[in-house]
Amino acid sequence: MSATQSHRGVGSAVALPPLSNGPHRKRLGLVALIATFGGLLFGYDTGVINGALRPMTAELGLTPFTEGIVASSLVFAAAIGALSGGRISDGWGRRKTIILLAVLFFAGTLVCVFTPSVGVLVVGRVLLGLAVGGASAVVPVFLAEMAPFEIRGSLAGRNELMIVVGQLAAFVVNAIIGIVWGDVPGVWRIMLAVCALPAIALFFGMLRVPESPRWLVEKGRHDEALAVLRSVRSEDRALAELGEVENVAKEERESQQIGWRAVFSNKNLFRILLVGIGLGVAQQLTGINSIMYYGQTVLVESGFNESGALIANIAPGVIAVIGGVIALTLMDRIDRRKTFILGLALTTSCHLLIGFASMMLPVGNPIRPFVILFLVVAFVGSMQTFLNVAVWVYLSEVFPLHMRGFGTGVSIFFLWVVNGFLSLFFPSLVAGLGITGTFFLFAVVGALALVFVVKQVPETRGRTLEALEEDVTTGAIYLVHKNQG
Secondary structure, eight states, rough: OTTTTTETTTTTTEOOOOOOOOOHHHHHHHHHHTTTHHHHHHHHHHHHHHHHHHHHHHTTTTTHHHHHHHHHHHHHHHHHHHHHHHHHHHOOOOHHOOOOOOOHHHHHHHHHOSSSSSSHHHHHHHHHHHHHHHHHHHHHHHHHSSGGGHHHHHTTOOOOHHHHHHHHHHHHHHHHHHHHSSSSHHOOOOOOOHHHHHHHHHHHHTTTTTTOHHHHTTTTTTHHHHHHHHHOHHHHHHHHHHHHHHHHHHHHHHHOOOSSSGTOOOOOHHHHHHHHHHHHHHHHHTTTHHHHHHHHHHHHHTTTTTHHHHHHHHHHHHHHHHHEEEEEEHHHTSSSHHHHHHHHHHHHHHHHHHHHHHHHHHTTTTTTTHHHHHHHHHHHHHHIIIIIHHHHHHHHSSSGGHHHHHHHHHHHHHHHHHHHHHHOOOHHHHHHHHHHHHHHHHHHHHHHHHHHHHHHOOTTTTHHHHHHHHHHHHHHHHHHHHOOO
């Protein structure tokens, strides 16, 4: 398929003028940069607990179970935030929803920083979780709807890159603050306070960003949609894309395939929803966020002392950013299915190696912590290069416009629920099974996830959102997948 064509339905093609350089490309890049501050906040707020948890435990007297509650409260709230954020963005708009999320980020940060007790801290973490979950559902959709299909993967994938940049920033800030002010009471409050800065930047930045043109078309605001497209496309491309979006929206209305109710009356829409849910759950069952939240705990368990683990914990954050950059270069060149399969094969192999290393190298062996650190870094690099970015991009593009917020929100809801249970029970899991049993368990789940991807996940790369929409609605996307398989 040429770069200027997109396949529709059973094979008809709609030609779009090729992309061109100019001020509109720079404008699109600026819009993407501002929106991805939501991803930066996502990353910082989920990553900061990694280094803040131990001094927080010392000051507030947390037990292993209450540690899990503090860490997982954000994650469970993120599940609700993803579900409600997707629905709100369908009705209220992507832009206004992201502005609301910026306010939630700021409010949650203030509550956590000035908390007098564990109970209030959990309330603050819940507010942050609602914001994190909403951002995880709305920002990738906004980017996918703003992007030309030729670069949709790399543009929408920037949000995931910003997530890991935020996590790395949290690890670095934690290490610096921990070393410089480690003896200061309440040092963890300083670590959390840093989050207020990108929240302010996101709020004021989004005030100057336009609404998604595809959402505007769905609401019948065609002139506004054209004005937005003209600001981020050449004139002929803007007119052509508007026409394609209008045609699909008209077909939806005529067939009455509109809204979340259509999902349960159309087996193809319901099936793609199950695919989205399964892919999100598979991503979390690799255990990636257990490493990002409890990396210091794993490294202490492997043999590092606390300060050494705090510094060594930066390494997975660095490799996550490097992997994210590589993933963006691959996103518009390699099929999504291939990246999923390769990623799951690599991460499952890393799980097995971590399990064997922890079993064969007893505690006290001087090379044990460094071998496990190397394998953890390899796991995070594999995950970020081939799975994380691709999964978030896939969820932002695979659902039809009328159910995009709902479908993305539901998929990410289940993603966060699984993430929450892992966050809640991971400390107890490591305490009960040790590193060996924990990572062998992750390996078994990874093998099952690999089978799911091979059998059930269809391809989405290289087609416009409108072409994908018709293929998903009619079931043609599964026929293509079957023929390719």
